[in-house]
Amino acid sequence: MPTLDGTMQVTDNTKKFTELFSELEHCIEDEQRKKIGEMNDIVDGMNYKEFKSVFVADLFNEIDKMIEKEKLSMENAILLLKHVGYLCILRHICILDFEFTLLNERFKKMIITEEKKKEEKDENLFVDLIECYLLLYCHLGNLMKETKEICFPCLLKAALKKEKSEVTQKDVEIALLALCCMSAFNHVGQELYLNKITEIIKYHQEHLNLTRLAYQSAWRFFIFRLWSQNSLEGMIVNDLCFAREASRELEELSKCVNWKRKEENGRMEVKEVIIIRRWLIVFRNYFEWCTLWNEELVGLMSSIVQLFRAARDNYREICIECLYMFVTVAGNRAVEIDGMLKGRVIDTIFEEIQRPTLIDVMAFQSLTFFDHISSRLKRKKDDKMEEAKRKELKRKVFEKLEEGVYEDITVCLCGVISFLNKKYNDQSSLNISNFFVIT
Incomplete structure (x- = not known):
């Protein structure tokens, strides 16, 4: 032994x-x-x-x-x-x-x-x-080509079982988890998986035959292909209604968690919290690579904001993961700033930087978020309608932040940017004006 x-x-x-x-x-x-x-x-x-x-x-x-x-x-x-x-x-x-x-x-x-x-x-x-x-x-990371070509079709076949029995659901859940292990780092041609993964997701949407973890894993597999196969996005957004489905799943999972109970360090989290964390990784990957925008994504951001606020006191690690994702959202020009306003993302991060218990990583990511927003709103548009829209957005964001004491808070935080840059090995701007949205 x-x-x-x-x-x-x-x-x-x-x-x-x-x-x-x-x-x-x-x-x-x-x-x-x-x-x-x-x-x-x-x-x-x-x-x-x-x-x-x-x-x-x-x-x-x-x-x-x-x-x-x-x-x-x-x-x-x-x-x-x-x-x-x-x-x-x-x-x-x-x-x-x-x-x-x-x-x-x-x-x-x-x-x-x-x-x-x-x-x-x-x-x-x-x-x-x-x-x-x-x-x-x-x-x-990368499996041997021979091993990959053997494993992949076998797992897909196992994941296509449709019975609702507890044994079958567990078998499918493990098959999809194993599939995700391989898919994150290995290139796989669409012809090998597209129809089958789509079938798995659509069948569940109609018959609810998968566990929540299995359903999340099927989506995780799909979304992780986006970085190399962005042609999938139309199907993900429009045909399979990713944002609507993800928002519903997140809200249902959140109802199962007692957010007022402090998580225990070292012990295994309740399964719903684990699945929520896995969804947050999927969201961050999606928002990093997405190029399409629709109103359902506003609903998804609103659901994530609700999660952030529920987890704020006792599940700070989840809040940090949410904030990393919001920074990714702010840096992607395909995501509309107006959508972030409607989804209350900007309000939420502004609330966060006012908290007396604000920790370094939250301060740093909050400043990075507003740096991205400010940078995007400063870029003038050649098209008159787009330029008018940009100015209106600047006004809305400025008024939202002016309601509080954003300028005073930011001036205080900027005093430690140099320290935070060294701590997190980053190169955030030391120019305080970069963090302001000025009309």
């Missing part, structure tokens, strides 16, 4: 997990399965440090050795490893050493071997191997 990371004191969770793991090789298969169920329950209750201290290269190599000596069945190994990989994705944990383990090599060889079997292939084992491999391998 591998030893725990010596930098951390052994806890009840790590001790119990270690004891159960050491007993596996002395059990028959059914007893192993029961103990692995107990181990998975323990893993669910681990905090970040406990998780990282247990799932190290030595443990994965030990699992490989047990499989090799037939002391642990592959089926039972998968039962443990798929659960660990699933939690790695939800908790955004990277097991950096996995790439260099014997278990990783075993997975790669088995996946390629199973693919070559064709008609004799064990489809369930094939899918399980791919999911374990990708969920644990997700941080490593």
